[in-house]
Amino acid sequence: MQLRAARLQVVGFGPAALGIPIAADRAGLLDDLMREGCVFIDRRARGEWRSLDYDIRSNSVAGDFLEGLSPDGRLRTVLRSPEARALQEAPDQPVALRVAARFLARAAREIADYTVRFDGAHTHFSTVVDHLRRDADGLFHSRDARGRTLALSRSAVIAVGARPRAGAAPRTVTSEAVLRRECDARCEAAAAAGVTIDVLGGSHSAFSTVGLLLREWGHLLRPGQIRVHTRSEVLVYRPQARAAAADGRTGAAGGTPGPGSALATAAPGTRPLHRFAGLRGESEALYRAVRCGAEPRVRLLRHPEEAGPAASPLTIAATGYRARRLPVLDACGEPLFPPGEAAVDDAGRVLDGRGRPVPGLFGIGLGHCSPAGPEGGGGDYPMAAVNIFHGRTADRITAQL
Missing domain, CATH: 3.50.50 (FAD/NAD(P)-binding domain)
Incomplete structure (x- = not known):
């Protein structure tokens, strides 16, 4: 059976990957994205959610996990769930990460259930992507270890996460x-x-x-x-925060910063740090x-x-994270970028081995380093937090789909 080319496929279905449908819903584009084809692929079984399942309190306040979701969007039922209410009880206070993990797991279930309403959308669980291949027509094939195409799409997002060093x-x-x-x-x-x-x-x-x-x-x-x-x-x-616009940065639409854009300065004379630094x-x-x-x-x-x-x-x-490896090949089967951590620019575009954006390919979440620039510098991770993944970073990616 010939596969239909979807508008988008997202490899991974963890906290960062959820930012794509959440941002699309916030922009009123979720149904259009689903109709034109949106496929999620995750190696875990349905219901198997261990992301952020740590026995500690968060380094962010409870409201940061909620702020990306639109109360008027298609996913508004997530904000009415018992898991959301547990975060809403003290939105300005840090929260047990296991409470936040249950909320994100609920959001994942709601999004997976929403995809079944559309012929062109699907969430594949227990499915391992061995590599992506971009063919001569610019279409992305996600393939398993036997070389079989799992999904075909015009754009792709790598959201496979990272492993601790x-x-x-x-x-x-x-x-x-x-x-x-x-x-x-x-x-x-x-x-x-x-x-x-x-x-x-x-x-x-x-x-x-x-x-x-x-x-x-x-x-x-x-x-x-x-x-x-x-x-x-x-x-x-340091609690003093300033808008990202004051640093010359704007949101995906070219206007005001989206959710998660606030910066905090650690000490006088140091570089700007994201709000969770x-x-x-x-x-x-x-x-x-x-x-x-x-x-x-x-x-x-x-x-x-x-x-x-x-x-x-x-x-x-406790020395950070290393990218999970997902090779991306060109039409000739050659790697588009060196093995290891894929670099992304400020728009979330994955860069090839020469530092050029790969058309239609994006990266979100831990495991993606930044080229030298105001937000990263020398291979640092981009601003990394759930509300940034669900906010500004996802906004910038969805605006380009």
Whole structure:
């Protein structure tokens, strides 16, 4: 059977991928997109949602998870769900990430159910895309490991997420595994044995990991048993925010910034940071307690290469994420960009090996680095937060479809 070329296919169906239908709904274009063909492909089974399923509080307020959805759109029922009401109870306060995860899972179910109303739309679960191929006509083929085309489309969005960087030290585990409560036995054993626990990184994930260790096994820990290693100064969130337009940036429509466009400055003279950069809430309080000596069980070290964390019986890496690999090939089967992290420009367009946008190909979510510029610089991640994925970034992509 010959496949119909859809207007769009999105590889991945995690938090960032949801931004595409959410932004289309906000613009009143969701039904048009679905009629013209919109296909989502996800490797997970339907109902299998582990995104953001961490036993910590968010580094953002509850309302940030809600703000992308239009109360007047086709997806407004998501805002009336019990999961949404749990976030609406304290919209200006950080929230347990597992509460936010349940809300995003509800949004995913609603979007998947909405696609079945249209002949040209579909959500494929339990389907693994091995690579994308852009043919001579500019159409994108998502293919499985046997080379069979799963979907055909005029545009494509890569939203396959990223994996945590594991670290090079032996016996290293990731902060993600700890925060998912997959390493409880090992953490408890290390705490009880009095051995050093090294945490690599100075981000929200790092201090959330330390907070969990203190909360669960603090009674077993001795002074200085946890060491936090950072390569640079720890950033603390500053509440002073300014519109992105003041920095010369605009939203997708070329007018005012969309949701998630606010910036915060960490300290005078530093570069602008997105609204979730820097510690706040419980992570900030813990950092300040460690720094002033009020939390003696934790030591803060600035030079991990000199501290020798490889000697620790338990090393926890909270050092960021590495892109999941999804090769994109041209009509001749040659890679369009080098293996590894795909770079995207400020419009969300994926760049080829020469730094040129690949027509019709976009990237959203963790795992996409930025070229040098005001928002990234030298391979940094673009502004990364759910309300940015659901807001400005998704706006810019949907405006080009």
